């Protein structure tokens with residue numbers, strides 16, 4: 001019995017993550033998905049709450065037919081203790097899958113088996129790129145599983161991302177505003 005852990009921020013959950021998880025599912029009996037930086041939301045680089053990300057992942061993986069545990073993981077800002085923190089929050093696991101060099105290093109040093117999945121269509125399948133497309137009002141829907149499109153629409157995520165990416169108008173200049181006084 002192999003229980004595997006996959007960790008990401010999933011801002012948002014996209015087709016690259018989806019592809020990797022289906023690969024992992026062929027090698028593991030149960031899956032744990034750890035949502036990193038769980039405390040973050042409403043920031044341009046981290047627009048969605050942990051709960052919203054749980055919803056995206058759970059809906060997208062409804063058809064997986066394997067036990068799935070989606071666990072939010074808050075940052076503790078202490079790398080040397082982070083693996084223990086993750087282990088305290090997740091069901092016991094036998095191996096971890098990650099492409100993040102720090103995550104790989106920390107789990108390797110803790111003596112845990114680490115697998116490094118290959119990047120899949122990284123030119124388009126990246127959270128940063130997808131958030132950018134949403135902010136610029138370009139097409140993004142094809143890069144995430146359809147249930148994720150529905151969740152982002154349900155929570156009005158498009159309006160949120162665009163609002164978070166607007167500046168506060170400071171640079172319109174003091175003189176211009178005094179003209180109207």
Ligand code: ATP
Nearest residue numbers: 008009010016098099100119120122125126127128
């Ligand atoms: P961001 O640009 O916001 O960092 P991201 O696309 O890198 O988003 P993360 O949530 O940071 O997504 O990554 C979670 C995990 O998914 C990491 O291990 C990362 O290497 C992996 N990953 C991200 N994009 C892909 C992809 N296109 N193919 C395979 N793995 C991916």
Ligand code: MG
Nearest residue numbers: 009100127128
């Ligand atoms: Mg990343």
